[in-house]
Amino acid sequence: EFIGDAILSVFGAPLRNPQHAEACVKATMKMLKSLDRINAWAKHRELPHIGIRCGVHTGEVLVGNMGFHSRIKYGTMGENASIPSKLEELNKTYSTTNLVSEDTWMNLPPDAFIMRPLDYIYLRSTDPEPSIVYNILAAADDKSTKADRLEKMARVYADGLANYRSQNFKKAGELFSKYIKSMKGKSGKEDAAAKLLLNRCKFYQENPPPRDWDGVWDQATEPS
Template structure:
């Protein structure tokens, strides 16, 4: 499953007439849809400015995870090419977030006795949607679930970002930032070994070590919003982990 969404679209929409808003959406959605379909993805639906796409159905494909990841990279590149044409609408720049997850889903016709659609349903679908939403919180382009990370070819690079419990789920899920693949790069960081060490120390409740490693990482990557988020979280925790510490970030919003 792949979900994508335009960042701060409400503020963009309120500045445009209905006619210009529709023209902007059509201009944006056309290349995004083409990137999905050119990789044999099924465009499930548009949800306003959001795109919901399925890989591996209705035709089963063993490389469905790679197709989804490749689509995300292609969307990133297509948006960069599209930016100059958006100025006709008074929009200097659009940003999008992408969430991808791999897992078991029910696929088929769903709805009522009077009307139905071919779509997908299941916990793995819900997590993909939550991951897209969390790209706003973490300030990254694309977040993927552990299933997608495990199924990805070695040519794709990731950074583990956090362990989260999202709204509607009881079990925590590891989330990963998509960095690069054969289709291009969306993010690059120095000193990733320090990031890995900081994350391990944080989960072990070794807050002083985690803080030192993240500060060193931040010195090499001063514009990274994720390290700022983790350091702010540490500032509120102090130096000693609580007795029930599990390192999981809990989110109550979508």
């Protein structure tokens, strides 16, 4: 379904697919890889760079033909239907190209993708606890030379987030710094998500959160 300049894709309906979560994530990675090739082609022709952001979520929705007999369309309804767009928009905060909800992560085959747990957020205002959002770095069977390094650094970031959640901000900051240094590309550009979490660690070291802190940052005190 086209929604303005966005595309909403549904996996698992109308045809049942038990591997709908994996199929969706694979499609996401395929789109991003294809776009890399398009941008490489465009660069040599001095054409504009194109960027997209993807949000992936798994949950129950109402799917089918909706409307009146004079105007009907196939679509989705329900609270879960709006979460992918929230994740897509949230990519702007971390300068990422994809974000995957914890619900999707739980429905993926173990070790199918190299992913890092990016941050703790509330996807719904009614959620009793925050959930983790994930960033896909590569497919686990990626034969590129950097796949092993990505898997290793994903563990470093995960350790950093675990220490961050436990309020061990000094140790978390060291791990995020290690991630930034190791993942810095030839351009010298730093990973924006790790940099953001590092800045939060510095902030919370000087301004400790309450003991019952749930790991979610407060927008009112968000460091730049």
